[in-house]
Amino acid sequence: MNRFSYARPGSVADAVRELAGHPAAKVIAGGTNLVDLMKYNVERPTHLVDVGRLPGLKEIEEAGEGLRIGALVSNTAAAYDERVKERYPLLSSAILAGASPQLRNAATTGGNLLQRTRCYYFYDPATPCNKREPGSGCPAKNGQNRILAILGTSEHCIATHPSDMCVALAALEAVVKVVGPNGERSIPMADFHRLPGNMPEKDTNLHADEIILGVELPEPRFAKHYTYLKLRDRLSYAFALVSVAAALEMDGDTIGEARIALGGVAHKPWRVEEAEMMLRGKTADRRVFAAVAERILEGAQGFGHNDFKVDLARRAVIRALSQAARGTPQSQTDKRIQ
Amino acid sequence: MADLELKTRQGFAPDAGHESGASALPDEIPITLTVNGRRQELHVRPWTTLLDLLREDMSLYGTKKGCDHGQCGACTVLIDGQRMNSCLALAVTKDGSEITTIEGLASPDGTLHPLQEAFIEHDAFQCGYCTPGQICSGVALLREGHAKTAEEIREHMSGNLCRCGAYTNIVDAIESVMAKETAK
Numbered sequence: 323m324n325r326f327s328y329a330r331p332g333s334v335a336d337a338v339r340e341l342a343g344h345p346a347a348k349v350i351a352g353g354t355n356l357v358d359l360m361k362y363n364v365e366r367p368t369h370l371v372d373v374g375r376l377p378g379l380k381e382i383e384e385a386g387e388g389l390r391i392g393a394l395v396s397n398t399a400a401a402y403d404e405r406v407k408e409r410y411p412l413l414s415s416a417i418l419a420g421a422s423p424q425l426r427n428a429a430t431t432g433g434n435l436l437q438r439t440r441c442y443y444f445y446d447p448a449t450p451c452n453k454r455e456p457g458s459g460c461p462a463k464n465g466q467n468r469i470l471a472i473l474g475t476s477e478h479c480i481a482t483h484p485s486d487m488c489v490a491l492a493a494l495e496a497v498v499k500v501v502g503p504n505g506e507r508s509i510p511m512a513d514f515h516r517l518p519g520n521m522p523e524k525d526t527n528l529h530a531d532e533i534i535l536g537v538e539l540p541e542p543r544f545a546k547h548y549t550y551l552k553l554r555d556r557l558s559y560a561f562a563l564v565s566v567a568a569a570l571e572m573d574g575d576t577i578g579e580a581r582i583a584l585g586g587v588a589h590k591p592w593r594v595e596e597a598e599m600m601l602r603g604k605t606a607d608r609r610v611f612a613a614v615a616e617r618i619l620e621g622a623q624g625f626g627h628n629d630f631k632v633d634l635a636r637r638a639v640i641r642a643l644s645q646a647a648r649g650t651p652q653s654q655t656d657k658r659i660q
Numbered sequence: 661m662a663d664l665e666l667k668t669r670q671g672f673a674p675d676a677g678h679e680s681g682a683s684a685l686p687d688e689i690p691i692t693l694t695v696n697g698r699r700q701e702l703h704v705r706p707w708t709t710l711l712d713l714l715r716e717d718m719s720l721y722g723t724k725k726g727c728d729h730g731q732c733g734a735c736t737v738l739i740d741g742q743r744m745n746s747c748l749a750l751a752v753t754k755d756g757s758e759i760t761t762i763e764g765l766a767s768p769d770g771t772l773h774p775l776q777e778a779f780i781e782h783d784a785f786q787c788g789y790c791t792p793g794q795i796c797s798g799v800a801l802l803r804e805g806h807a808k809t810a811e812e813i814r815e816h817m818s819g820n821l822c823r824c825g826a827y828t829n830i831v832d833a834i835e836s837v838m839a840k841e842t843a844k
Contacts, residue, residue, distance in 0.1 A: 328706035328752055350753065353749060354745070354748050357749070358729050370706065372752075372753050422733065423804070423818075423819055424730075424736055424743050558818035654815070
């Protein structure tokens with residue numbers, strides 16, 4: 323690990339000032355991703371701003387008809403919160419599908435949003451990587467790309483975002499609240515993470531001098547018909563090859579509002595609103611689900627080792643929509659897929 | 661807490677000379693940790709992990725370094741009652757916390773924790789390297805109350821790998837303590 327200085331500001335305002343005064347600083351809270359990356363010399367901050375104890379960010383509170391989850395709420399606390407379980411079980415399920423109990427205890431809501439990719443080349447400073455070192459190249463395209471993206475890639479980067487939580491937040495249309503030197507602003511989940519384009523080093527639209535305050539969930543609508551289906555190389559404690567968050571409003575067999583977000587396939591949680599619209603007013607039916615899956619995967623392209631993901635994602639969407647329509651969400655303990 | 665604010669407000673000097681090999685390292689930062697019931701004043705560099713502090717500075721070798729990247733669970737300890745990977749926790753960020761390691765689970769008179777007894781009873785280890793992490797993790801699992809069945813215990817122990825493959829007996833050991841606690 324490189325050498326760095328450390329500060330633990332006592333208020334959000336002090337933290338923002340501290341960050342503004344140190345351009346090469348990084349924010350640390352749980353540290354589960356940052357410390358790991360620092361040990362690999364992928365991240366080399368000269369200064370750490372410890373936001374882990376900032377007051378007012380550890381609460382889960384009512385926010386209008388929705389719920390606000392503070393940036394410092396641990397993944398465990400969010401997943402097991404009674405209000406989250408009752409009103410946003412999709413979020414609870416997605417969080418529990420990720421990492422291990424130890425990591426979920428340490429990891430925070432804000433930190434989960436800012437997780438970096440698990441691309442092998444990004445993690446290995448001995449290899450080029452446009453995300454780690456802009457302009458150095460992307461060996462993943464012709465290399466070991468089994469775990470990498472099939473949608474929204476660019477010639478510069480085919481990394482995926484590794485979070486499960488974020489896939490559920492995207493489907494639920496959560497809004498990320500942030501604060502910087504110019505005050506607070508709100509970023510809808512759809513705009514929070516970026517596609518790589520020609521700036522793969524930039525994962526999100528959060529500015530370098532901004533701090534996440536929390537996420538706001540809108541009015542709950544999908545507490546009955548939802549699922550988080552995660553497919554991976556081992557049944558627990560592994561990143562998704564493909565995951566699907568599906569949420570439906572159902573009136574008998576007829577679908578109302580529908581949301582589908584995919585994880586493990588792109589640089590951000592992948593949503594195609596046009597595909598969701600195809601479900602509105604339709605009877606829940608496998609043929610309809612197949613057409614929706616086809617639309618979501620339009621333009622999907624593998625890079626060799628990850629070619630299988632296109633078909634896997636298509637099938638996962640169909641299965642997830644069936645689970646959601648039936649009201650039988652995927653169990654995160656019993657991994658058999660019904 | 662007021663004292664803590666004072667201490668941290670000033671920040672700590674950056675390491676200007678590090679790259680050139682010159683001397684100036686950042687000051688050591690004073691922290692307080694209560695480790696296995698004993699409150700201790702310590703001075704740490706900002707990059708020292710809790711795992712390295714426990715093993716190298718406090719001679720608590722029970723907590724193991726496996727992968728050192730949060731993937732194996734061998735370094736699991738309880739931080740303010742919650743199980744965490746000590747390899748991914750910078751010690752300075754845990755200032756003021758209560759830490760329990762494998763050395764702190766037995767009673768002061770030497771009576772083992774029921775889960776330690778159960779690991780012996782059920783032969784829940786072979787080489788033993790992952791065992792301290794498995795036991796700390798299992799103790800937390802029992803307190804958390806989210807896992808009730810063998811299947812759930814497996815899922816909630818998924819953060820602790822055992823290369824010897826003692827999983828079956830580890831689950832049995834945890835299940836046996838859970839059954840005794842339920843019967844109480």
